[in-house]
Amino acid sequence: MVTATADIREPFRWTGMGYAVPALLLLAFFFVLPVLALLLRSITEPELGLQNYAELFATSTYARVLFNTFLVAGVVTLFSLLLGFPVAWLLAIMPQRWARIVFAVILLSMWTNLLARTYAWMVLLQRTGVINKMLMATGLVSEPLPLVNNLTGVTIGMVYIMLPFIILPLHATLRAIDPAILNAAALCGAGRWQIFRRVLVPLSAPGAAAGALMVFVMSLGYFVTPSLLGGTANMMLAGMIAQLIQSLLNWGLGGAAAFILLTVTLAIYALQLRYFSGAAGTAGGR
Amino acid sequence: MLLSYDRLGGLRFGLWAITIAICLFLLLPVLFIAALSFGSSQWLVFPPPAWTWRWYGELFADPRWLAAAWTSLKVGALVTICSVVLGLLASFALVRGKFPGRLWLKALFLTPMVLPVVVFAVALYALFLRIGLSGTLIGFVIAHTILAFPFAVISITNALETFDKSIEDAAILCGASPWLAKWKVTLPAIRLGLFSAALFSFLISWDEVVVAIFMASPTLQTLPVRIWGALRQDLTPVIAAASTILVVLTLILMAVAGLVRKVFAK
Numbered sequence: 336m337v338t339a340t341a342d343i344r345e346p347f348r349w350t351g352m353g354y355a356v357p358a359l360l361l362l363a364f365f366f367v368l369p370v371l372a373l374l375l376r377s378i379t380e381p382e383l384g385l386q387n388y389a390e391l392f393a394t395s396t397y398a399r400v401l402f403n404t405f406l407v408a409g410v411v412t413l414f415s416l417l418l419g420f421p422v423a424w425l426l427a428i429m430p431q432r433w434a435r436i437v438f439a440v441i442l443l444s445m446w447t448n449l450l451a452r453t454y455a456w457m458v459l460l461q462r463t464g465v466i467n468k469m470l471m472a473t474g475l476v477s478e479p480l481p482l483v484n485n486l487t488g489v490t491i492g493m494v495y496i497m498l499p500f501i502i503l504p505l506h507a508t509l510r511a512i513d514p515a516i517l518n519a520a521a522l523c524g525a526g527r528w529q530i531f532r533r534v535l536v537p538l539s540a541p542g543a544a545a546g547a548l549m550v551f552v553m554s555l556g557y558f559v560t561p562s563l564l565g566g567t568a569n570m571m572l573a574g575m576i577a578q579l580i581q582s583l584l585n586w587g588l589g590g591a592a593a594f595i596l597l598t599v600t601l602a603i604y605a606l607q608l609r610y611f612s613g614a615a616g617t618a619g620g621r
Numbered sequence: 622m623l624l625s626y627d628r629l630g631g632l633r634f635g636l637w638a639i640t641i642a643i644c645l646f647l648l649l650p651v652l653f654i655a656a657l658s659f660g661s662s663q664w665l666v667f668p669p670p671a672w673t674w675r676w677y678g679e680l681f682a683d684p685r686w687l688a689a690a691w692t693s694l695k696v697g698a699l700v701t702i703c704s705v706v707l708g709l710l711a712s713f714a715l716v717r718g719k720f721p722g723r724l725w726l727k728a729l730f731l732t733p734m735v736l737p738v739v740v741f742a743v744a745l746y747a748l749f750l751r752i753g754l755s756g757t758l759i760g761f762v763i764a765h766t767i768l769a770f771p772f773a774v775i776s777i778t779n780a781l782e783t784f785d786k787s788i789e790d791a792a793i794l795c796g797a798s799p800w801l802a803k804w805k806v807t808l809p810a811i812r813l814g815l816f817s818a819a820l821f822s823f824l825i826s827w828d829e830v831v832v833a834i835f836m837a838s839p840t841l842q843t844l845p846v847r848i849w850g851a852l853r854q855d856l857t858p859v860i861a862a863a864s865t866i867l868v869v870l871t872l873i874l875m876a877v878a879g880l881v882r883k884v885f886a887k
Contacts, residue, residue: 351718355726358711358770366733366767369744376747422643425636428626437644444647446871448828450848451864455650458657458665458856465653465667495650498643514624527623527632535623556737558831563852573739580743581835593740604735 374597377590387591397575401595404572407486407561408554411493412547415501418494420543423505445499453563456492457483460564484566492564493554500553501546508542545611552603556596572596651868658861665856676862686863689847695758696843697826700765704822705815707766708773715774716781727774734771738831741767746835756838764832769822776821780814781807813885820878824871 377387391397426437444452459465460482467479482488516538520530558573565571570578572592579589623629629636653667658676660669680686715727733741745764746755754760784807792802808815830845837846844867851860 349720351714352720353714354710354718355714358707358730359726361707361763362729362733362767362770365745365748365763366741367729369748370736370740373740373744373747418639418643421636421639425633425640428624428629430626437640440644440647442875443872444651446824446875447651448845448864448867448871450830450845450852451654451868452650454848454852454856454860454864455654455657457852458667458861459650459653461856463664463666468667495646498647509624512624517623530623556739558739559849573737576739576743577834580746586747589743593737593743596737597740600735600737 370597373586373590374594375590376586377588377594380587380590387587388595390588391591391595397592400570400572400575403486403569404555407489407493407571408551410490411497411554412551414490414494415497415550416543416547419498419501419505419546420539422498423502423509423542426502426506427509441499441502444495449496449559452496453492453560456488456495457563460488460491483564484568486565486569488564489561489569489571492560493557496557496560497550497554500550501543504546504549505539505542508539508545512538541611545607548603548607548611552600552607556600654861654864654868657858658865660858663858665858665861676858679859680862680866683859685842686844686847686859689842689844690866692758692761692841693827693844696761696765697823699758699762700769700826701819701823703762703766704769704773705777705818707770708777708818708822709815711770711774712777712781716778717786730774731771733767738768742832742835745832749836755836756841758841760836761833761841761843764836765826765829766822768829768832769825772821772825773818776818777811777814780811780817784810813882816878816881816885820874824874827871828867 378385380387391401422437426434429437461467462479462481464482466482467476470476470480471478482491512535517530517534520534525533556573557571558577561569561571562574562577565574573596576589576592576596579585579592583589623632626633656669657665657667659672659674660667661671661673661675662669711730715723715730742764749755749760754763788810789802789807792806793799797805828845829843830849833843833846834849837843842850844863848860848863848867851857851863
């Protein structure tokens, strides 16, 4: 808050800027500089040019990783949206005391360590795991399903992690809708299905889109869950970047892959800020 | 009618069924790890044939796990201090400051939150290899402070925006120096924001794994890095015990936070 007295006391044009300098220096040196240096290496190593980018798209292994990453992020977003919508809907209208319990469950899972949750899914989904045992006991399948070390495992684990990120913004949007609008539609003779499809869904679309974009972009950059549940044969983009740099020491190619991830991420966030500001994103992929 | 709980009719049961299923889906892994950590089966048979403290015993008998936990606590504490101090200063600039490019500065301060962590991790890894900070405690603290900083900025700017600056000005008019006025008037008034900033900063460092994998050396590891390393070898129940401890500490902190908020709000 800027008051008249502040203007008299400190007429300098850069008032207050000094306070930001320590953080600015830290970020400039340890955040902006290294990221730019990495991107520079993608066009200078092993020689100047765009050959690293050409290699990423031309080599079938790398192209497949890119395709898998976008595929999994898309499928995860779709499932999170389909499963999250009913929960957000009921959460927006259910009595307070129940809503508090559901919120507690959502927050508990969100605040549980990511590695711990992923470890749980590794054990639950393995061949001799609880899920397969239950499926066999009910006679639905005759032999264990391959649920881990493939993209199915990655998708299950990721949907689990992303659900809260879609339920919370969607819940906020649904709560803000005036029920009178739906009553008006009913008075005008619309049936339930028609009200749902032509009033409720369009009115909740901004929250759904904001949440879906956030989940999509977080899924693109996720490292831990895909690496552990997907196994080495089903790498995703973040895992590939880590491997190119840490194991193969290919800084040029790794930098190029990082630049692609960075560009897509920032582009989607810009889109989100431009069109759905208000329901802002929270966390980058882990 | 679709947004009225009492008039949902049959649909209400459908929505409840899905909600309960999703809640179980969200709860299942958390409860499952805790159960596994007390199960006697080395091969993670579930339900376990018997209950035991054995895995916690093995965990606490292994100096590598203890060293990792100690590193995590040290890094977390240092990150909390750095991130809150930097966040407080930066928030003064963002909320009170009047200079061109203020919104751009805020955008820059929040970027570490949206940038894919793996990109930041490999970029910082390259720099640290060059300047010799790889595998050091300072390296961990710098890396985690950058990740925690945006959350501190959000918590503290929110608190500072709702604080009426004229109260601080009144203290100055009554003879306090600008620093004393900030120390005695402003900081106590925004203590809830500072507390949230500290809590988030600690938890982000405590739970962070991606950057930590790149910063760690065989001799200096945080708890999540140790779990990560163990996970890539086998799925021993000791990991379940370590995970349970991670989760329990987080829950204790959240519970304390809830209490503190209640006390502060009075």
